[in-house]
Amino acid sequence: MEGEKVALLLVTFLCSSCAYEVSVSCMMVYDEGGASAVFNSPECQLWDFSTAIKNGTDNCLVATHQGRRKYQEDRMTCYPRVTVPVLGEDGVEEASVGIAAVFDGHGGKEASEMASQKFFDYFLLHVVFNTYKNLFSHSKEHEEAGQDSLKFKVDDESTLGILEKALLRTIQDIDSEFTRAHTVLLVFVAFLTFPSNFQINFYMQEALKNDYISGSTAIVVLWMNGQILVGNLGDSKALICSRKTHFDQENEGDLITRLxxxxxxxxxxxxxxDEKARIEAAGGVVLVVGVPRVNGILAVSRSIGDIRLKRYGVIAEPEVTGWRRLSTEDWYMVIGSDGIFERMSTQDVCDILHGGHDKENKTTIDSSSCPSSLADCIVHNAFSKSSGDNLSVIVILLRQESPSLDYKQQI
Structure with missing residues (x-):
């Protein structure tokens, strides 16, 4: 009975807060097929997470530019304040989490487009279902121990663990759905066009050879209660710009403060x-065609999509940093597609945010002269330095006030 009471409590809370509901039959659908199965099952409610997004985007700055490419294949999403259910001592409570992601497509926009459209909903669904499972597990422990109280022993680790698991499962679900949908599409078109098995195989090979199937890198940042988590697959980057003060060796007596x-x-x-070892173990090879590439084709070893290279060791498993606590000196989190870093270092990006000094080129970068926002400033500088790729960046303000950073301060 105690477990039933707790389950009822969860459903009531979610319904009163964000109109979520988890039925036993829908949980079975989730366990069997993940997020995509839930959204397509008649056993489950019509999920709408729009009410979970809270107003306020001041601390989430975004900018993108097609650059010198023929097409824009980058996609971004950023929600700095999202209400999610978490397990507290008295049951399910509300908490706020920030979500930002950059998806850098290649060979077409299909993979990055799907990832950006589905990530938020799939991530929230995984959080809801795993919070439900966490609550049910705790209630069962109470019932077996014969405890009447609904007080639960919970900590940040359980909540952060659910968020990390949701991130990993979301990428996995998107990749699986993309792969399944595009494989079915190719087979269907092949069947209509070439009835014989030989011709179908020939068509499939031609489709793969001509890059009819796209892929996408992905980098996702979550932040909650002063901690951040980064999940990455591909060659986009995440960095933190932190305030550091030290003595200037060239001018004794000067104190330099920078990001x-x-x-x-x-x-x-x-x-x-480690990536090369996995590729070769799967039967693939790494060939240098301008840059190292899987089978001479793909310049990254982890991605969403890229169906033609999955059997050669390309995987869609993000590398996760683990939760990290922010310090009072951490001012900005930056997430950017690889085009941003084609001609700039990570320190160059922080110097732009600082309005600092590019020592190598002996030029001062003045962020006040850049269009619109700090994110626009980074994109503007990357383009002006002749980056040839699509350019996308998200700048997350980790502190509400702007840092006071004079380049040189007298002691």
Whole structure:
């Protein structure tokens, strides 16, 4: 009975807060097929997470530019304040989480488009269902122990663990759905066009060879209660710009304050030792065609989509940093597609945010002269330095006030 009371409590809370409902039959659908199955099942309610998005985007700045490419294949999403259910001592409570993601498409926009459209809903659904499971597990422990109280022993780790799991499952679901949908589409078109099995196989090979199937990198940042988590697959980057003060060695007596870059991600390039080992174990090869590529084709070793290379070791499993607590000196989180970093270092990006000094080129970067926002300023600088790729960046203000950073301060 106690477990039933707790389950009822969850459903009531979710219904009163955001109109969510988890039925036993829908939970079975979820366990069998994940988020995509839930959204397409008559056993489940029509899920709408729009009410979970709270107003206020001041601390989430975005900018994108097609650059010198023929097409714009980058996609972004950023929701700095999203209400999610979490398990508290008295049952389910509300908490706020920030979500930002950049998807850098290649070979077409289909994969990045699907990822950006589905990530938010799939992520929230995974959070709801796993919070329900967490509550049910705790209630069962209470029932077996013969406890009447509904007080639960919970901590931040359980909530953060659910968010991390939701991130990983969301990428997995999107990749699976994209792969399934495009494989079915190719087979269907092949069947209509070429009836014989030989011709179908020939058509499939031609379709794959001519890059009819796209792919996308993905980088996602979550932040909650002063902590951040980064999940990455591909070669986009996430970094933190933190305020650092130190003595100027060249001018004794001067104290220099700047925003120092800390890169939080490692690129998934095919020649990275661990990535190369996986590719070769799967029967693939790493060939240098301008840059190292899987089978001489793909310049990243992890991605959403890229169906033709999945059997050669390309995976859609994000590398996750683990939750990190922010300090009072951390001012900006930056997420950017690889076009941003084609001609700029991570420190260059932080210098732009600082309005600092580009020592290598002996030029001052003045963010006040850039269009609109700090994010626009980064894109503007990347383009002016002749980056040849699509350019997309999200700048997250980790502190509400702007940092006071004079380039040189006298002691």
């Amino acid at each position: 120092q870059a800390e890169e939080l991600t490692k690129d998934h390039h095919p020649d990275r030792d």
